[in-house]
Amino acid sequence: MDTALHHPLRDGNRLQRAYYRWAVPYYERLAPELRGHVEALDIALYTRQGLGTWLGALGAWAGATVGLMAAGLSLAAAAAVAALYAVSASFSMLQAWLLPEAFLAKRMALKGLAWLAFGLLAGMAGVGVGQALRNGAFEWEAYRRLFDATKLGVVLGLALICASQILAMWAVAKARRSELERERAQAQLVAERDAAAHAATEARLRLLQGQIQPHFIFNTLATLQHWVDKGDARAAGLLRELTAFLRSSTELLGQASVSLGEEVQAVRHYLSILQARLGERLVVAIDIEPALVPQPLPPGLLLTLVENAVAHGIEPKIGGGRVRVSAALTPVGWRLGVEDDGVGLAGEGGAGVGLANLRQRLQHHFAGNARFSLQPRAEGGTRACIDVEVP
Amino acid sequence: MKLLIADDEAAPREQLAEALAAVWPQARIVAQAEHGADAWDLWLEHQPEVCFLDIRMPGLTGIEVAQRIAGSGMPTAVVFVSAYGDHALAAFDAGAVDYVVKPVQLARLAQAVARVRQRPARVDAAQLQALLAQLQPLRPPQPQSLQASVGKEVRLIPLDAVLYFESDARYTRVVYRDAGLDGPQRDALLRTPLKDWLAQLDPQQFTQVHRSVIVATRQMLSAQRDDEGCMWLRLRDSPDRLPVSRPFQPLFKGQ
Numbered sequence: 031m032d033t034a035l036h037h038p039l040r041d042g043n044r045l046q047r048a049y050y051r052w053a054v055p056y057y058e059r060l061a062p063e064l065r066g067h068v069e070a071l072d073i074a075l076y077t078r079q080g081l082g083t084w085l086g087a088l089g090a091w092a093g094a095t096v097g098l099m100a101a102g103l104s105l106a107a108a109a110a111v112a113a114l115y116a117v118s119a120s121f122s123m124l125q126a127w128l129l130p131e132a133f134l135a136k137r138m139a140l141k142g143l144a145w146l147a148f149g150l151l152a153g154m155a156g157v158g159v160g161q162a163l164r165n166g167a168f169e170w171e172a173y174r175r176l177f178d179a180t181k182l183g184v185v186l187g188l189a190l191i192c193a194s195q196i197l198a199m200w201a202v203a204k205a206r207r208s209e210l211e212r213e214r215a216q217a218q219l220v221a222e223r224d225a226a227a228h229a230a231t232e233a234r235l236r237l238l239q240g241q242i243q244p245h246f247i248f249n250t251l252a253t254l255q256h257w258v259d260k261g262d263a264r265a266a267g268l269l270r271e272l273t274a275f276l277r278s279s280t281e282l283l284g285q286a287s288v289s290l291g292e293e294v295q296a297v298r299h300y301l302s303i304l305q306a307r308l309g310e311r312l313v314v315a316i317d318i319e320p321a322l323v324p325q326p327l328p329p330g331l332l333l334t335l336v337e338n339a340v341a342h343g344i345e346p347k348i349g350g351g352r353v354r355v356s357a358a359l360t361p362v363g364w365r366l367g368v369e370d371d372g373v374g375l376a377g378e379g380g381a382g383v384g385l386a387n388l389r390q391r392l393q394h395h396f397a398g399n400a401r402f403s404l405q406p407r408a409e410g411g412t413r414a415c416i417d418v419e420v421p
Numbered sequence: 422m423k424l425l426i427a428d429d430e431a432a433p434r435e436q437l438a439e440a441l442a443a444v445w446p447q448a449r450i451v452a453q454a455e456h457g458a459d460a461w462d463l464w465l466e467h468q469p470e471v472c473f474l475d476i477r478m479p480g481l482t483g484i485e486v487a488q489r490i491a492g493s494g495m496p497t498a499v500v501f502v503s504a505y506g507d508h509a510l511a512a513f514d515a516g517a518v519d520y521v522v523k524p525v526q527l528a529r530l531a532q533a534v535a536r537v538r539q540r541p542a543r544v545d546a547a548q549l550q551a552l553l554a555q556l557q558p559l560r561p562p563q564p565q566s567l568q569a570s571v572g573k574e575v576r577l578i579p580l581d582a583v584l585y586f587e588s589d590a591r592y593t594r595v596v597y598r599d600a601g602l603d604g605p606q607r608d609a610l611l612r613t614p615l616k617d618w619l620a621q622l623d624p625q626q627f628t629q630v631h632r633s634v635i636v637a638t639r640q641m642l643s644a645q646r647d648d649e650g651c652m653w654l655r656l657r658d659s660p661d662r663l664p665v666s667r668p669f670q671p672l673f674k675g676q
Contacts, residue, residue, distance in 0.1 A: 245477075248504035248523055249430065255524035256436035307430050345429075348456050348479045348617050 038077050046076055067128055091116050101184045115188070119195050126199040130207035134200070142196055150189055226394035229387055230286075230328065253307050268306045275299035282329045287395065290357060290366075291323035293332045297355060300333060304340055311350025312340070318357045322364050325357075325418075328395040334388065335368040335414045343372020343412055351411065363399070363420035371411035375404070392416065422448040423469035427460035427486070428502065429478045433523050437473060437502060444531040457481030461489055462616035465632040465668060468495060471537055473521075476503045480620040484553045491546045493668035498537045563623045569595055569609030576609055580626075584640050584659050588615040588633030602658050630654055631666045644673035 039050040053072060057065050074080050091112050098108035125132070162168040250272055257265035278296040282288050294316065301314045336355060344351045351371045358365055385404065392400045399419040407413050424441065428434035438450055451467045454460035458480030464472060472490065474483030481489075487499045501520040519533045567578045582597040584606070593611040598604050611618075615633060622635065629635045640656045644665055647653060652665035652673065665673065 245504045249433070252436065252504065252523035252525075253430060253432035256432040259436070259439075307432070309431060311429075345477070346479050348458065348620065350479075 038073050042077065049076055064128060071124070087116065087120070098184065101187070103184065111188070115191070122195070122199055123202065126203040127206055130203035130210065134203050134207060146189065146192055146196070150185070153185075226390055229390040230394050250303055250307060264306065268303065271299050271302045271306065275303060279330070279333065282333075285329055287326045288329045289323065290318070290325045290327055290332075293327055293329065294318055294323075294355070294357075297333055297336050300336060301340075301353065301355075308344075308350060312344055313350075313352040315352065315354040316356075317354065319359055319364070321359065322357045325364065326395075327366075328391045331388065331391065331416070332366060332368070335366075335416075339368050339370040339372065339412065339414070343370035343374070345372075347372045360417065363418045365418070366416040368414045369407065369411065371407070371409065374406050374410060375412055422471065423451045423467060424448050424471050424473065425452045425454065425460065425464055425467065425469040426450060426473040426502075427454035427457065427463075427478065427483065428475040429456050430475075433475070433502075433525075437525055440525050440527055440530050441473070441534075444527055445534045457483065457486050458616045458619045460486045461619065462632065464490060464497070465666070468668075469497065471498045471500065473500050473502050476501055480617065482553070484549055488546065488549045488553065491549060492671060494671045495668055498540070500533050500537060563621060563626075567595060567609075567611060569611050571609045578609065583627075583637050584656060585634060585636040585661075585663060586611075586615055586618055586627075593618060596659065596661070598658055606659055628672065630669045630672065631664050634663050636663060 037050070039046045039053075041047075042050070049072075057069060060068060075083060091109075094112035094115065095105070095108045098111055099105060103111065158168060158173050161173055165172065250268070254265060254268050254272070256262075257268065275296060278292070278299060282292060282296055298316065301312070301316075305312050305314060332355070336353065339353050344353060352369075354367070354369045356365075356367045356369075358367075385402070389402050392402055396418060399421060401417045402415070403417075404412065404414045422445075424445075426434060426437050426441070428437065434453055434455075438453060441448065441450060448471070451469050452463035454463050457474075457478040460472070460474060460478070460483075461481055464486070472486070474486055476483040483501055487501075490497050490499060499519075502523060502525065503520060504523045519536055521529050521533050564580065566580060567583070569576050569578055578595060578597050582599055582602065584596045584598060587594045587596065589610065591614055593613060593615045594608050595611055596606065596608045598606050615635065618635060619629065626638055627635050628638045628641065636654065636656070640658060642655045642657045644652055644654050652670050654663040654665050654673075656663070
């Protein structure tokens, strides 16, 4: 609790303050969400707004006492029974409200009924024992007379009231539980949305730092340096591609969403650089359906898939291989594919951390209408696909 | 002094060769490898005293090549060449394993060369193991069976049936027995050179014992030295005797 806020009990009159001081250690032992409820309840009960509740309870108690007296109980007995009932009923109701899970647990309901039956039997046995003590011996006739029609009626009536009370509490607990579940589901939904947004931001950051991997840069510079030293004519082209790649990828990654066309442009630069470095070891095919060029994508996604295909498929393979990037229409939307005929998946399958992140970003960007899959190809190598459904 | 350099990209490899020629004119580059398995094979062929190994290469990583060199017990020094990002290497800056970054700077290369020339060559196997664990090289999964051509027919040979592989010019001869090793001994030709198999076979299940021989580990029965000091390996399920060349003899030290 924020101490700066006004708290009606902590900052109330002497009685309220005393109550608050007494209650604080109990509050602190409660789960935070439960504590909120309990404190709100206490505030409702122990301030002016609780006066009506107390008067109502007093009235109910008086009424129940009068009723019980009319049924033949003495004033003291009737008042005690009514008070006992009122206290236990309100406490159990409170429990049903605050802890519906505990209350609804099967054993709890059974336990309640068992206690009720036990209480009835124990009460009757107690009366018998008391009578036996007073008379020196147990007399069945005298014992039976004690439960004349009126008194038996009172006992049975109380039992019925208790039973209906339990039913009512059960109903309250059920309603409360479904409400809590709804709240929890809501909270989870919010948390998931936050996580996706967070992952997207983080991915962008990581892309900015990591996509342009130092390994990639320095290896490219090593080739470039050599060609410049030797006066090799290929140096100019490689430098141009490197510049274009760095510019397009840094520009892409700053945005929340890019078009497929922009992303493919960065991919082309990336693959040209690798082709310059790897020579015959890398064969590239890019096949994009022109109608799909304006489609929006999370930035860096396709680039990541292409990088993976090169780093995990082609580069580790003696003799190299082919990478094919494609975007095609499907009956329900469109499909983005990156295939390679490299060394294939090494055990991990589609479960890597990077891929979990990729799935999260897809989920965030396409609101559940895109699916990512990573599979070994029958002919060897790996196929990564993103299927986007256009509703 | 004989040198070997290995890099899977042509330009950095040429650059390194030229830089080495400039800072160490007395040394002679006897081999330039295009991938890790190639580097190991060329090392076996030429047994150079110093190797400059790129770390990320297809086939075997530079670290795995260095591990094999260390296992042979031969006096070869290793200098790793890396683009960047292999932070683990920094720990070895002053250790037994030296490294230079790409693009190679002449001054730094000259320093590494000076160190190699001063110090007796040794490679610490434990350090290499630690390095390898951090870099986690990507291994293609070991194939279940081999496709071999026998005449006009393509035969599928389960890997369990293989006794050993033997280099046969540019190809590889595989010797095997069918029917749970109870069948007759046969052989077939694979269209991949032996060195490329190194990267594909599980090193627990297959052991190289000679530049041109890889044997199924559980087939190894005994090794014996003859009067000329050559070592020969006998197999469980084959009468063939296989040569064990010097770099592999530490495998059979005895206790």
